[in-house]
Amino acid sequence: MRLPDIIGVGPPRTGSTWLYNALRDSVDMPAGVKDTHFFEHFDxxxxxxxxxxxxxxxxxxxxxxxxxxxxxxPQARERIKQHIPDCKIVATMRDPVDRMYSVYKLQRHYGGVGSGTLEQVIEASPNLGGANRYAAQLESWFDSFGRENVLVTIYDELRAEPQAYLNRVCDFMGIARVTLSPRADLGSDINSFARAPKNRRLARRATAVIDWLNSHQAYRVRTALARAGVWEFCQSRGELYPRLTPEQDERLRERYLPEVEALEKLLAIDLSAWKKPRAASQRDLADESRTPRVALG
Structure with a gap:
């Protein structure tokens, strides 16, 4: 019975699909799917x-x-420790405001939250997306697996220098470096969501079907339905997501400032760029739709 040597633990909306695509030809990954959801849903x-x-x-x-x-x-972390005690861990930290807006769109896509601005949803569900408690969670991962066995990367590194980012991950995993093509597209829309669901109930039902298919390892059926446009029909076609205004951005940065400062202290790094409010034009450049496309050399 073979189990993973390395697990990329996220958090969500930090380029995990990009990393999966970059590594899939160089390592062994789950058959038919990126994420089995075993440790959080199907244990x-x-x-x-x-x-x-x-x-x-x-x-x-x-x-x-x-x-x-x-x-x-925490329970998923404990299960990983139980079943794979010597597992290596890869985590990627992302600007908390950018990540939270991306989580908000993802949750609406699945029908997990209703309509409303990001700030309204956060007020109703303050623990949305883990509330960006990076430092506290990282300390727990360090305690469980040893700091030397946990690689912490920054999403900004992936955006600015994809090859250098990937080199760090490969070196940590102990595999040959994967070479990206110099033509890698830095403006692709990997797992981005432009529109909200037209009908939240329909989106939730589609999500329930996806979960059922995953639980039965019916990944080919799920993929076929995706290619046929079923999930897009159920979980999109609604209103366009508005961009955060500079005022919203500033309020959210103030909200998450203690988390950013705690992470700075834990990792002994400078994250001042995450503290400064952004203009709308700068926010466009930081959107998750700008995650680099994987192109292997």
């Missing part, structure tokens, strides 16, 4: 169910899973 199915996802692994390559949903879940 009741048993470790054999999870291990079945890696049945094609031969032992010649590292086994890796990218499952960003576990970062803010």
């Amino acid at each position: 009741h199915k048993g470790i054999e169910w999870y291990a079945n996802h890696f049945r094609h692994g031969t032992g010649d390559r590292k086994i890796v899973e990218i499952c960003p949903g576990v970062f803010f879940r």
